[in-house]
Amino acid sequence: MIAIVDLGIGNLANVRKALGGVITSDPYEIERADKIVLPGVGNFGAVMKRLEPLKGTILDAINEGKPFLGICLGMQLLFEWSEESEGKGLEVFKGNVVKFKGVRVPHIGWNQVFPAKECPLFEGIKNGSYFYFVHSYYVNPQDKEVIAAITDYESKGNKVVFPSAVCKDNVFGVQFHPEKSSKNGLKLLENFRRL
Amino acid sequence: MLAKRIIAALDIKEGRVVKGIKFQNIRDAGDPIELAKRYEEEGIDEIVFLDITASYEKRQILLDLVKRIAEEIYVPFTVGGGIKSVEEIREIIKSGADKVFLNTAAVDNPTLISEVAKVVGSANLVIAIDAKWNGKFWEVYTHGGRKARGIDAVEWAKEVECLGAGEILLTSMDTDGTQEGFDIPLTKAIVEAVDIPVIASGGAGSPEHFYDAFEIGASAALAASIFHYGKYTVRELKEYLARRGVNVRLE
Known part of the structure; x- marks a missing residue:
C-alpha cells in the first residue's frame, strides 16, 4: 500500500488515481504503508509545521528503506533549511533550498528534464x-x-541550472509535478509504484 | 528550456461546455471532461475553464466538476468566472484546480489580489485583464466586457503584479472573436511592463498568430474556437511552431 501524505492543502485525487494507495494523515496508516509519497504545496515553514506530528513516522520509514517520493515542496522538505522561511526540514539530505535570482519568478510551465x-x-x-x-x-x-536530473531555466537573459530530481537509495524527490505532467508524469509515477 | 504554452479555453455553464463544439468522435460535446481529455491527448499544455453560470446558487455544480476534472485530467487547469471572495477561491483550489483567475472582483477590490496571493500563493493566482483601445490607451473592461473602467491596462498590469498576481491572462476585446490574430501591440506593451508570465488571448485563427504572440514575448497563448471547431489540432499547431523554431512540448 502507498500512503499519500495529506497535509490538507491541495487536492491529491489524481496522485491517488495514478498511484493507487490512500490519502492519509494518520501516522499508523503511514507506518503500515510500504511506500510513502509526500506531495507539497505552499510555504516551507508552514508545511513543515503541519508535518511535525508525522516527522518521526516518515523518518523511520525512510530509515527502514521504504521507497519515499517527495513532490515539489515535498522534495524541498528533504533538505536542511530553506530561504523561504525559518525552521528545519526533514534533513534527510544535506544542503538547503534557495530562491531563483535574476529570472522571472515563479518558474511556471513545461520544462525539460x-x-x-x-x-x-x-x-x-x-x-x-x-x-x-x-x-x-x-x-x-x-x-x-x-542529483538525479537537472533542468535549465532561462529568462530575462539569465540562465539558472537547477536540480529537478534527486535520488539516493530509497529516497526520491522531484521538483516538477508528475501528476500534472501527462504521459511522462504517469510513467514516472508508475516507475515509483513498481519499485 | 521552458516551453511556450498552448492553452485551450472552455466556457462552462452549469457544469457543461457551451459555445459551439464541432468535434467528431465525441459522444457528448457538452461534457467538459471528455473534451479536456481529448485536448490532453493531443498535447495541450493547460486548460482554462471559464464558468459563466449566472447564479451563485449553482456554484456547487462547478465545485463538483472541478473535483471530477482533478481526478481525470493530468495537465494543469485554471478555473474562473465571477469569483468574488477568498472563500470561493479556497474551495475551488481545495476541489483540485491548480490555479484560479480573477477579473471583475480584482478591479472592484484590488486588495483581494494580495489576500488571495497570501492564501493560495502567487503561482496559483492568475489575473484576467480584458482590454480595448479607446483612442488614447488600452482601457480595462469588466463584467464580461460590458463595463469600461477608465483604467489603463498597462498600469493595471503593473499594479496586479505588485499585489501578487502570478500570471496575467490578457484578452483583447478588439481582436477577440475575429480570428485575425492576437492583439500584438497590446500584448507587447503588457509583456514589457511586467515580469510575470503573460498569456495572450483573443483573436487566434491560424498557427502564425501563435508564432507572432510568442515572438514578442508572450509565455503562453490561449484559444477556444480554433480547437473546438477542429480547424487545427493542438498537435498540428505545435508541429508548425516547432518548425519555426519555437520551443514547444511535443511528444
Whole structure:
C-alpha cells in the first residue's frame, strides 16, 4: 500500500488515481504503508509545521528503506533549511533550498528534464522530456551525487541550472509535478509504484 | 528550456461546455471532461475553464466538476468566472484546480489580489485583464466586457503584479472573436511592463498568430474556437511552431 501524505492543502485525487494507495494523515496508516509519497504545496515553514506530528513516522520509514517520493515542496522538505522561511526540514539530505535570482519568478510551465545519473524513476522516459513545474525555490544539495536530473531555466537573459530530481537509495524527490505532467508524469509515477 | 504554452479555453455553464463544439468522435460535446481529455491527448499544455453560470446558487455544480476534472485530467487547469471572495477561491483550489483567475472582483477590490496571493500563493493566482483601445490607451473592461473602467491596462498590469498576481491572462476585446490574430501591440506593451508570465488571448485563427504572440514575448497563448471547431489540432499547431523554431512540448 502507498500512503499519500495529506497535509490538507491541495487536492491529491489524481496522485491517488495514478498511484493507487490512500490519502492519509494518520501516522499508523503511514507506518503500515510500504511506500510513502509526500506531495507539497505552499510555504516551507508552514508545511513543515503541519508535518511535525508525522516527522518521526516518515523518518523511520525512510530509515527502514521504504521507497519515499517527495513532490515539489515535498522534495524541498528533504533538505536542511530553506530561504523561504525559518525552521528545519526533514534533513534527510544535506544542503538547503534557495530562491531563483535574476529570472522571472515563479518558474511556471513545461520544462525539460535531463537525467544526471541512473535513477529508476526515469526508466523508459526520454532524455529531455517535458514536465510541469510551478515553483520559486529549488534545492541546493551539498552532496552533488544525489542529483538525479537537472533542468535549465532561462529568462530575462539569465540562465539558472537547477536540480529537478534527486535520488539516493530509497529516497526520491522531484521538483516538477508528475501528476500534472501527462504521459511522462504517469510513467514516472508508475516507475515509483513498481519499485 | 521552458516551453511556450498552448492553452485551450472552455466556457462552462452549469457544469457543461457551451459555445459551439464541432468535434467528431465525441459522444457528448457538452461534457467538459471528455473534451479536456481529448485536448490532453493531443498535447495541450493547460486548460482554462471559464464558468459563466449566472447564479451563485449553482456554484456547487462547478465545485463538483472541478473535483471530477482533478481526478481525470493530468495537465494543469485554471478555473474562473465571477469569483468574488477568498472563500470561493479556497474551495475551488481545495476541489483540485491548480490555479484560479480573477477579473471583475480584482478591479472592484484590488486588495483581494494580495489576500488571495497570501492564501493560495502567487503561482496559483492568475489575473484576467480584458482590454480595448479607446483612442488614447488600452482601457480595462469588466463584467464580461460590458463595463469600461477608465483604467489603463498597462498600469493595471503593473499594479496586479505588485499585489501578487502570478500570471496575467490578457484578452483583447478588439481582436477577440475575429480570428485575425492576437492583439500584438497590446500584448507587447503588457509583456514589457511586467515580469510575470503573460498569456495572450483573443483573436487566434491560424498557427502564425501563435508564432507572432510568442515572438514578442508572450509565455503562453490561449484559444477556444480554433480547437473546438477542429480547424487545427493542438498537435498540428505545435508541429508548425516547432518548425519555426519555437520551443514547444511535443511528444
